[in-house]
Amino acid sequence: MADSSQDTKPGGVLALAGGVGGAKLALGLSRVLAPEDLTVVVNTGDDEIFYGLHVSPDIDTVTYSLAGLANPETGWGFAGDTFNALETLGTLGADTWFGLGDHDLALHIRRSDMLRSGMTLSEVTLELSNRMGVRHPIVPMSDQRVSTVIESSDGEMPFQEYFVHRRSEPDVLGLRFDGVKLAKPAPVFAASIQNASAIVFCPSNPFLSVDPILAIPGTKVGIADSGVPRVIVSPIIGGQAIKGPAARIFETFANKPPSALAVAQHYAGLATHFVMDTVDEASRSEVEALGYTVLVTETLMTSEEHKIALAKAVCEMVGVPV
Amino acid sequence: MADSSQDTKPGGVLALAGGVGGAKLALGLSRVLAPEDLTVVVNTGDDEIFYGLHVSPDIDTVTYSLAGLANPETGWGFAGDTFNALETLGTLGADTWFGLGDHDLALHIRRSDMLRSGMTLSEVTLELSNRMGVRHPIVPMSDQRVSTVIESSDGEMPFQEYFVHRRSEPDVLGLRFDGVKLAKPAPVFAASIQNASAIVFCPSNPFLSVDPILAIPGTKVGIADSGVPRVIVSPIIGGQAIKGPAARIFETFANKPPSALAVAQHYAGLATHFVMDTVDEASRSEVEALGYTVLVTETLMTSEEHKIALAKAVCEMVGVPV
Numbered sequence: 001m002a003d004s005s006q007d008t009k010p011g012g013v014l015a016l017a018g019g020v021g022g023a024k025l026a027l028g029l030s031r032v033l034a035p036e037d038l039t040v041v042v043n044t045g046d047d048e049i050f051y052g053l054h055v056s057p058d059i060d061t062v063t064y065s066l067a068g069l070a071n072p073e074t075g076w077g078f079a080g081d082t083f084n085a086l087e088t089l090g091t092l093g094a095d096t097w098f099g100l101g102d103h104d105l106a107l108h109i110r111r112s113d114m115l116r117s118g119m120t121l122s123e124v125t126l127e128l129s130n131r132m133g134v135r136h137p138i139v140p141m142s143d144q145r146v147s148t149v150i151e152s153s154d155g156e157m158p159f160q161e162y163f164v165h166r167r168s169e170p171d172v173l174g175l176r177f178d179g180v181k182l183a184k185p186a187p188v189f190a191a192s193i194q195n196a197s198a199i200v201f202c203p204s205n206p207f208l209s210v211d212p213i214l215a216i217p218g219t220k221v222g223i224a225d226s227g228v229p230r231v232i233v234s235p236i237i238g239g240q241a242i243k244g245p246a247a248r249i250f251e252t253f254a255n256k257p258p259s260a261l262a263v264a265q266h267y268a269g270l271a272t273h274f275v276m277d278t279v280d281e282a283s284r285s286e287v288e289a290l291g292y293t294v295l296v297t298e299t300l301m302t303s304e305e306h307k308i309a310l311a312k313a314v315c316e317m318v319g320v321p322v
Numbered sequence: 323m324a325d326s327s328q329d330t331k332p333g334g335v336l337a338l339a340g341g342v343g344g345a346k347l348a349l350g351l352s353r354v355l356a357p358e359d360l361t362v363v364v365n366t367g368d369d370e371i372f373y374g375l376h377v378s379p380d381i382d383t384v385t386y387s388l389a390g391l392a393n394p395e396t397g398w399g400f401a402g403d404t405f406n407a408l409e410t411l412g413t414l415g416a417d418t419w420f421g422l423g424d425h426d427l428a429l430h431i432r433r434s435d436m437l438r439s440g441m442t443l444s445e446v447t448l449e450l451s452n453r454m455g456v457r458h459p460i461v462p463m464s465d466q467r468v469s470t471v472i473e474s475s476d477g478e479m480p481f482q483e484y485f486v487h488r489r490s491e492p493d494v495l496g497l498r499f500d501g502v503k504l505a506k507p508a509p510v511f512a513a514s515i516q517n518a519s520a521i522v523f524c525p526s527n528p529f530l531s532v533d534p535i536l537a538i539p540g541t542k543v544g545i546a547d548s549g550v551p552r553v554i555v556s557p558i559i560g561g562q563a564i565k566g567p568a569a570r571i572f573e574t575f576a577n578k579p580p581s582a583l584a585v586a587q588h589y590a591g592l593a594t595h596f597v598m599d600t601v602d603e604a605s606r607s608e609v610e611a612l613g614y615t616v617l618v619t620e621t622l623m624t625s626e627e628h629k630i631a632l633a634k635a636v637c638e639m640v641g642v643p644v
Contacts, residue, residue, distance in 0.1 A: 051431045051432065051434075051435045052431070052434055052435040053431065082404060082406050082424065084404050084406070084423075084425050084428075085407060085424045085425060085427050085428035085431070086428070087425070088400075088424075088425040088429060089428045089431065089432060091453060092428065092429065092432040092453050093449070093453055094432055094435075102406035102407045102424040102427075103406050103407060103409070105407050105424075105427065106407040106408070106409075107410065109375065109411065109427075109431070110373065110411060112374055113416075116374050127415070128414055131413060131414050132414075
């Protein structure tokens with residue numbers, strides 16, 4: 001995908017995504033764009049080692065979504081998965097609060113084995129997603145390990161400890177992306193920044209899902225200087241996050257009420273376009289005042305039709321033919 | 323278990339075991355002997371790495387048997403196990419001929435993680451078997467890696483490739499135990515050779531299950547010179563192996579027809595007592611002529627009662643109170 005032929009063709013859409021919310025729009029985009037016209041770059045700051053196995057929760061959520069294998073109840077995990085290995089892991093004295101299912105475990109086992117064999121996370125992700133039937137490239141933000149550390153009201157903790165074990169209950173006071181200074185964007189990510197005809201920030205947690213991607217040296221400035229339309233899809237609707245702790249993090253960490261406007265402020269200067277929900281229309285002019293071209297539309301993605309409709313609207317807004 | 327108090331107490335029974343047949347008698351022994359009166363040392367020559375996970379098939383068969391968790395249909399594997407992870411491993415391009423179930427995988431995941439943390443296989447085996455409710459010590463023959471290699475009519479292959487993938491179909495022409503020269507008996511095994519009041523060779527494949535144990539430097543001579551009763555329970559009944567390729571290996575590798583007598587010849591000079599099935603009574607005097615004290619009894623273990631009865635008979639034969 002990063003071969004020289006890519007330099008001469010239109011670059012397609014680069015989508016940046018975290019977990020469930022990002023995966024919804026990524027699915028929509030994959031339904032309206034051909035595989036060669038979409039690259040989904042996914043946060044790996046919340047990757048974790050469980051039982052010696054490399055788990056990449058956001059990559060897996062996006063992969064399962066695009067493969068049609070995601071649990072429709074949760075948005076993450078493998079549909080209809082069983083938890084027999086987890087039961088025995090508990091019997092054998094292992095922590096089981098990160099509830100890995102049997103099908104899901106197979107992915108982590110295989111990924112870990114391939115990584116140990118010397119493949120990069122990019123190579124492993126491409127092969128495994130292809131084997132699950134995904135034709136659009138899913139790319140980790142980096143092939144180096146970057147670990148999001150939460151500085152919370154209960155002390156420092158790894159991301160999954162905060163997010164899953166502690167159910168996002170501690171207040172987030174600070175964030176750190178360990179390893180990020182030595183990390184490089186994955187090769188296809190770097191090439192996509194150069195070649196994309198548009199960049200889409202999927203509706204993922206700005207602090208926990210997107211900022212780790214932007215913290216990789218060269219990516220934020222590369223995106224800002226790309227000269228192509230860069231569109232934010234607000235993950236905050238009516239002051240609420242659809243899923244996860246984004247709203248609370250705005251309050252405790254960013255010290256402002258969660259809102260579409262606050263999202264727009266967070267990305268000000270980096271993006272050119274902004275998609276907000278109709279319930280937030282009142283703040284349209286304030287968002288426009290930040291320099292954004294604004295689209296107000298229905299952004300709640302409760303069905304595949306909604307995901308496709310929003311993906312179409314986003315593409316049309318930035319001149320990408322669908 | 324290897325503390326100094328052990329030097330002053332009677333040593334109990336040291337049982338040497340491979341897979342399913344060995345596990346049957348080990349279960350019987352565990353029902354008639356207290357945990358401090360029995361140590362089961364298990365072949366690890368057929369350990370293998372699958373998907374980067376350390377699988378110890380014989381240890382697991384013995385452990386599941388003593389824990390009451392073994393699949394009663396096969397004698398190995400976890401009763402009622404599911405194969406969901408295996409299905410996905412296949413989708414993801416992994417070989418799946420070694421049919422690991424979900425509960426079973428959990429054991430290999432946990433074992434591998436504990437080994438990577440620096441624990442020895444002895445320590446891991448003790449902890450995991452205890453967590454499964456086993457109170458009798460199960461001990462790997464060595465904490466070092468020893469790999470049984472089959473020199474077959476189809477070339478060299480690792481044990482599991484021969485035994486599971488190729489269903490023991492190639493003729494065994496030679497055997498090699500890679501790594502054995504640098505291996506040491508596991509500490510509890512070494513102590514048991516010193517302290518045992520009797521040594522029982524469970525009815526396991528002499529070539530594939532017991533010889534690897536005896537190939538570890540110091541063990542064979544230690545057992546031969548132990549001065550305690552050493553009893554062979556024949557794995558060949560009426561010229562047949564109950565399970566596995568032992569009978570064929572006698573023909574192709576040892577160049578003699580499989581029989582209780584051939585088993586007795588195989589161990590001649592090493593053991594003092596021999597248990598053979600009633601169907602083989604005709605060769606009793608020939609076995610006695612090799613220097614063995616012989617017990618002829620029912621040795622087919624098709625129920626827990628049979629396992630217990632044979633264990634009692636073996637113990638009584640060598641003066642171990644039950």
